[in-house]
Amino acid sequence: MTSDPSHPSDPSRSSNSPDYDLVVVGGGPAGSTAATAVALRGHRVLLLERETFPRYQIGESLLPATVHGLCRLLGVADEVARAGFTLKRGGTLRWGRDPEPWQFSFAMTPRLPEPTATAFQVERSRFDEILLRNAERVGVEVREGSSVRRVLADEGERDGRGGRVRGVEYTDPDGNTRTAHARFVIDASGNTSRIHGRVGGARVYSDFFRNLAVFGYYAGGSRLPEPNSGNIFCAAFDAGWLWYIPLRDDLTSVGAVIAPEHFAAVQHDPRAAWQDMIKACPDVDRLLTGVPVATEPPYDQVRVRKDYSYWKQSLWTPGMALVGDAACFVDPVLSSGVHLATYGALLAARAVNSALDGSIPEERGFAEFEARYRREYGVFYEFLIAFYDMERNEESYFWSAKKVTRVDLDEAAAFAELAGGVASGDASVISPGGLGAHWSAAAAELDGAVGRLATGEDRVNPLLSARIVAETFRTGNDLRDQALYGGPLDDSGPSAPDALTVTADGLSWAAAP
Numbered sequence: 001m002t003s004d005p006s007h008p009s010d011p012s013r014s015s016n017s018p019d020y021d022l023v024v025v026g027g028g029p030a031g032s033t034a035a036t037a038v039a040l041r042g043h044r045v046l047l048l049e050r051e052t053f054p055r056y057q058i059g060e061s062l063l064p065a066t067v068h069g070l071c072r073l074l075g076v077a078d079e080v081a082r083a084g085f086t087l088k089r090g091g092t093l094r095w096g097r098d099p100e101p102w103q104f105s106f107a108m109t110p111r112l113p114e115p116t117a118t119a120f121q122v123e124r125s126r127f128d129e130i131l132l133r134n135a136e137r138v139g140v141e142v143r144e145g146s147s148v149r150r151v152l153a154d155e156g157e158r159d160g161r162g163g164r165v166r167g168v169e170y171t172d173p174d175g176n177t178r179t180a181h182a183r184f185v186i187d188a189s190g191n192t193s194r195i196h197g198r199v200g201g202a203r204v205y206s207d208f209f210r211n212l213a214v215f216g217y218y219a220g221g222s223r224l225p226e227p228n229s230g231n232i233f234c235a236a237f238d239a240g241w242l243w244y245i246p247l248r249d250d251l252t253s254v255g256a257v258i259a260p261e262h263f264a265a266v267q268h269d270p271r272a273a274w275q276d277m278i279k280a281c282p283d284v285d286r287l288l289t290g291v292p293v294a295t296e297p298p299y300d301q302v303r304v305r306k307d308y309s310y311w312k313q314s315l316w317t318p319g320m321a322l323v324g325d326a327a328c329f330v331d332p333v334l335s336s337g338v339h340l341a342t343y344g345a346l347l348a349a350r351a352v353n354s355a356l357d358g359s360i361p362e363e364r365g366f367a368e369f370e371a372r373y374r375r376e377y378g379v380f381y382e383f384l385i386a387f388y389d390m391e392r393n394e395e396s397y398f399w400s401a402k403k404v405t406r407v408d409l410d411e412a413a414a415f416a417e418l419a420g421g422v423a424s425g426d427a428s429v430i431s432p433g434g435l436g437a438h439w440s441a442a443a444a445e446l447d448g449a450v451g452r453l454a455t456g457e458d459r460v461n462p463l464l465s466a467r468i469v470a471e472t473f474r475t476g477n478d479l480r481d482q483a484l485y486g487g488p489l490d491d492s493g494p495s496a497p498d499a500l501t502v503t504a505d506g507l508s509w510a511a512a513p
Contacts, residue, residue, distance in 0.1 A: 065476025201313030
């Protein structure tokens, strides 16, 4: 192990006098969010990223909560707005009973869209670098090309999870082994995290959402009619569904989400399997007529990801928390990946800030982090079950397996334990049997709301009048209001007698008045 007395993370330093208040592992949106939110409070933050930015990442379709809430809290909203990303007003879908595509808008009144009811389609290499460089500007020490090897922790056991985490050991760009001691560690290193196991508890993989994604890029493609040319387009077909994301005039992200039974064919020839899936979906195939596949690196590759819906049984342990894909991920049809990652990171940063300034005890602050993070994952999970249930193609093997009635009882029980009733807001439905009836009702309500979209008679977006949709977007709306006005405009107070509130800057917990 290399020892350099002039180096800020000299291993000879005592863990009783840590080098940093926070070490963040991973420089994606979750890592940059956590690091920035803590550095903005004047704390010492080190961010370790194994790659060198800009680097490729999938997940290009954002939600309004990220653009108008999270980015504004971090002080980077104007830079993101100036970056020239494709404007997204909502989504267009060939999904459900209607054979024709239908639109949804983020706006309460689609005919008069609000300025903050928009998002962007982003090239993640550019978007992620904007967030990372912003972290540097506010004082985060960023070290790229630095791969974390293991977590440093006290000896002994606590609740079966080991002693308190005190820092990390990592390899610097020159291959030297170094250590960084810190009061807290946040793992934002993604689904391939090497250290998430230190928090304890297994990853629980969803059988209902046990899908396979094969995706790549085209050098252009037709666009939907204005004003929806920037919408994400999702189309169901026999083998699953396709996404179609307009990133630039000359670049379109196209991916197929299919059953894992296709893995052998995909593994044999990913590009051929990907193009076969596109040809099998006329709604998307016609948009790509005569369009060549992208040859511009890194968009020239076809990539595969499987078994990607999961959550961790535990999200924190003394001194350490998990955020982003290190903690959880759920099916991408609603573009929730970046939102869940950055929201979870903000929750963890609030707990760190509160503990560092002594306003809220660590255990209480991280309990709030975990409860809110679990709830947010839970409402998206519930929405997606209802959304999958809407598709009527029951002759398809894929879609016949995506019915509420086919949710495995073991998975329903695991979800009930994850959400603890907070996702639905009703403790009476936390049993697996209760969840089945609850999800069936939600699917029927969502189906009805989509049916009303076609009539155009509602003055208010009928989707947002459905309970499950309103619940799914509630936190995002609160986050936007927090950034714009210092707190939710329709805040009804803490959801539980002992719940914490949020400071006006959105960066810390506060005791309820």
